[in-house]
Amino acid sequence: MDNSSIAVSPKKTFGKALLYTLPMFLVTFMFITGGKPDFSDPARTVAILVTFFGMNLLYFLMHYSGKTDRYRAIIFVIFALTLSFTLIRNMILIRNSMSFSQADILECKIPFCHLVIPMMILPAALTKSIIFPGTILGGFADIASMVVLWLAATVVLGRGFCSWGCFYGGWDDGFSRLRKKPLVKKISDSWKWMPFAVLLLVALTAALTMIPTYCNWICPFKAVTEFEKVTNVESAVKAGVFISLFGGLVVALPVVTRKRTQCSFLCPMGAISTLSNRITPFTMKIDTNACTQCFKCVDSCPMFALTREGIKEGTVSMFCSKCGKCMDSCSRNAIHFGIRGVPAGTRKNFSRNLFLFVSFLFMAVFSSQPIVFTLNSLYNLIF
Amino acid sequence: MNEPTLAEKSLMTDSFILGLSSGSACLVTCGMVMFPYIMAGRGGVMKIVLDLSVFLATRLVIYFVLATLAWYFGQAFLTSGIVRTFVTGSLYVMFAIILIWYSIGRKKNMKCPAAIVTKVEDKRLVPVLLGVVNSIGFCPALLLILTKGAAQGSLAQSWLAFLAFFTGSSLWFLPLPFAGKLKKKQVIETIGIFATGLAGAIFIIKGLILITGGILNG
Numbered sequence: 110m111d112n113s114s115i116a117v118s119p120k121k122t123f124g125k126a127l128l129y130t131l132p133m134f135l136v137t138f139m140f141i142t143g144g145k146p147d148f149s150d151p152a153r154t155v156a157i158l159v160t161f162f163g164m165n166l167l168y169f170l171m172h173y174s175g176k177t178d179r180y181r182a183i184i185f186v187i188f189a190l191t192l193s194f195t196l197i198r199n200m201i202l203i204r205n206s207m208s209f210s211q212a213d214i215l216e217c218k219i220p221f222c223h224l225v226i227p228m229m230i231l232p233a234a235l236t237k238s239i240i241f242p243g244t245i246l247g248g249f250a251d252i253a254s255m256v257v258l259w260l261a262a263t264v265v266l267g268r269g270f271c272s273w274g275c276f277y278g279g280w281d282d283g284f285s286r287l288r289k290k291p292l293v294k295k296i297s298d299s300w301k302w303m304p305f306a307v308l309l310l311v312a313l314t315a316a317l318t319m320i321p322t323y324c325n326w327i328c329p330f331k332a333v334t335e336f337e338k339v340t341n342v343e344s345a346v347k348a349g350v351f352i353s354l355f356g357g358l359v360v361a362l363p364v365v366t367r368k369r370t371q372c373s374f375l376c377p378m379g380a381i382s383t384l385s386n387r388i389t390p391f392t393m394k395i396d397t398n399a400c401t402q403c404f405k406c407v408d409s410c411p412m413f414a415l416t417r418e419g420i421k422e423g424t425v426s427m428f429c430s431k432c433g434k435c436m437d438s439c440s441r442n443a444i445h446f447g448i449r450g451v452p453a454g455t456r457k458n459f460s461r462n463l464f465l466f467v468s469f470l471f472m473a474v475f476s477s478q479p480i481v482f483t484l485n486s487l488y489n490l491i492f
Numbered sequence: 493m494n495e496p497t498l499a500e501k502s503l504m505t506d507s508f509i510l511g512l513s514s515g516s517a518c519l520v521t522c523g524m525v526m527f528p529y530i531m532a533g534r535g536g537v538m539k540i541v542l543d544l545s546v547f548l549a550t551r552l553v554i555y556f557v558l559a560t561l562a563w564y565f566g567q568a569f570l571t572s573g574i575v576r577t578f579v580t581g582s583l584y585v586m587f588a589i590i591l592i593w594y595s596i597g598r599k600k601n602m603k604c605p606a607a608i609v610t611k612v613e614d615k616r617l618v619p620v621l622l623g624v625v626n627s628i629g630f631c632p633a634l635l636l637i638l639t640k641g642a643a644q645g646s647l648a649q650s651w652l653a654f655l656a657f658f659t660g661s662s663l664w665f666l667p668l669p670f671a672g673k674l675k676k677k678q679v680i681e682t683i684g685i686f687a688t689g690l691a692g693a694i695f696i697i698k699g700l701i702l703i704t705g706g707i708l709n710g
Contacts, residue, residue: 299682306686310509313663317508317656318501326694342705346697 118442119175119461126173129462133168136470137161141477152492156484160477168469177433177465181472182282185272188476189279191483193333198486200335208338221252222276223259224330227308227377228315228323240319262471267389268382269431271372271412273468274475277330281371282432285363285411292365300374301413301428308377323377329354369411372430386427391464393425393435394447396454406435406444423453431468500652503644506698507637507653511660513591513691514633543619548662550623555654558627558634559641563650566642577706580643584636584699588692591632595688633661633688636695 121129138146141161148154167180174180200207225241232240239252262274271278311323324331326347332355339345354375362370372379386392393414400420407415414429425444435444445457446464570576612618628634637657641650664684 302679302682303686305683306690309683309687310512310690313512313660314505314509318505320501320505322505342701342708346701346704350697 119172119177119436119445119458121172121175123173126169129172130165130169133466133469133473134165137164137473137477140474141481152488153481153485155488156481159484160480163480164473164477168465171465171469172462176437177461178437181272181433181469182279182286184472184476186279186283187480188472189277189283191476191479192276193330194483194486195479196334198482206338207335209335221255222330222334223255224277224328224376224378225321225324226256226259227312227381228321229256231312231316232319235316236319238319240315240321241324258474262475263382263385263389265389266391266431266468266471267386268379268412268427268429269389269391269464269468270382270385270471271376271379272430272432273472275372275378276475278369278372278430280330280333281359281363281369282411284360285367285369287364288367291367294366296366296368296413298413298416303374304376304380304383307375308380311377326350327354327375329359329371329375331355367411368413369430373412373428382430383427386429390449391431391460391467392447392449393429393431394445394453394460395420395423395425396443396445396457397423398454399441399443401441401443405438409434409438431464500649503640503649503653504656506695507640507656508660509691509694510633510637510640511657512663513595513688514631514637514657514661544665546619547623547626548665550620551627551662552655552658554624554627555658556651558638559650559654560647562638562641563644563647566644566650570642574706576643577702580639581699581702581706583639584695584702586699587632587635587639588695588699591636591695592689592692594632595685595692633657633691 138161141157148157164184167184171177171180197207200209221241229240232238241252259270259274262270266273272282307323307327311321311327314322325337327350329351331348331351336348336351337344339348354371358371358375362368400423402417402420404417404420407417407420410429411432411434412428412430414426415435416426419426431446433446436442436446442457445453446461447453448456448460448463451460566576570579612621637653640653644650644653
């Protein structure tokens with residue numbers, strides 16, 4: 110057994126962890142302030158400072174404690190909650206309601222979200238048209254900047270996007286942590302192929318009809334963002350579907366299974382991200398010399414990416430979202446972030462530091478504005 | 493060419509989804525019959541493409557005939573709007589439940605009805621006969637598309653529905669020439685089964701919308 114690989118711990122001393130946090134300090138300050146610090150508004154100043162120090166504290170703790178998922182999840186869940194708050198607040202400010210009308214669709218006033226992307230590809234390639242009624246460039250949540258950000262995150266992180274960049278993943282991630290032990294343990298492995306069936310259906314039907322069918326009929330997160338105004342039986346049924354799927358796949362099932370069931374069983378974006386895992390520079394690796402085959406990592410994985418057979422062979426499936434939960438559960442640091450081409454069990458700390466910097470940066474870029482906006486609004490509401 | 497109307501788009505989407513579900517269900521059941529015959533290797537990929545084209549063309553012809561028959565019976569029996577709504581809605585729900593059961597609950601070792609066709613002596617007829625049996629063989633998705641065809645106001649709409657149905661189901665047969673090179677047949681089958689189940693769920697919702705709409709509108 111190669112004992113040297115076991116001795117490598119992701120924990121760092123206080124000074125070293127602080128040193129690793131310094132670059133993140135600078136970059137997040139740029140992103141959060143937009144490069145032009147303006148502290149004239151006390152509410153916004155408080156919001157910016159809390160977001161800035163909070164984020165960097167969590168990043169510091171990732172390095173200092175050696176735990177990844179524990180601190181990632183805090184920002185990820187807050188991100189999902191604040192993003193929904195931001196969207197709802199914007200809807201109410203603009204339209205006095207969470208629902209949108211046909212007029213809003215015709216005027217292209219619907220905020221864009223990355224879940225539309227799988228349905229945009231075929232129509233864009235075939236007809237050179239964007240099938241989403243949003244703003245292409247400029248304005249709140251425009252299409253161009255969202256697509257560019259998503260593309261960059263997907264190329265670099267692969268399915269890591271689902272745990273570090275996704276706007277909504279924090280919802281079922283959060284609910285999956287509410288119980289200490291799962292009530293339902295045995296779930297068929299084959300369900301993880303369901304998102305590919307959803308992707309197949311929505312991508313092809315969207316190409317056929319030029320309508321984003323997933324957003325129109327399935328998306329559970331419509332329940333916590335914006336949805337079509339209920340004016341007839343069809344729109345009422347749609348609202349019912351959104352709420353049922355949210356209640357079932359985002360709330361109930363994650364609570365009883367401790368798995369991210371919406372991400373694993375429904376999300377078509379997850380299917381694309383899963384495929385992109387094959388080309389990204391970062392992977393999860395298993396150091397078979399250090400592994401004792403206790404399979405704690407298999408039980409802890411929220412995305413059905415690890416199997417006992419895989420662990421024995423030293424392989425992680427393409428379903429991995431690089432959340433780091435398996436790493437936190439492994440006392441021997443046998444499962445670790447790695448770089449493609451670098452053998453498992455080597456350069457563990459270097460790979461982890463590099464991955465954490467890149468993935469945390471994406472998370473900070475995506476999440477900082479909704480968090481600042483929410484804190485700002487709450488401050489104004491309270492004081 | 494005129495842009496399709498919203499109703500036509502909806503008709504095409506529903507039928508296409510059904511076609512996808514039908515294709516995946518049939519492929520799972522009949523894959524083991526189709527693969528060995530079409531992959532028999534007399535003439536390489538070109539021969540496979542030719543056989544597949546004959547097979548698909550036969551299916552298309554059969555579907556046009558079925559579209560015409562469905563529309564004719566729809567005109568004859570579903571005379572009033574309210575009867576049309578309730579009958580169509582109820583049949584959607586019923587057949588969609590069967591479709592879900594068929595896709596997820598059925599036995600893996602189900603026999604393919606097309607198996608007998610491959611025993612015909614004149615092998616040139618096999619793709620044609622496979623096309624016929626595959627088109628009219630029992631499949632809940634076919635019952636759903638027949639219901640849809642019957643509920644259409646014009647023959648052209650019924651044809652359009654069956655054309656979209658044919659397109660959706662045929663997508664599953666396109667990888668056949670390369671079937672020997674596909675490493676993940678099991679995965680494709682699993683995705684196909686889930687797609688079938690999803691199509692069933694969609695049609696249950698569609699059926700319920702029709703029934704509820706019918707009740708509310710008197």
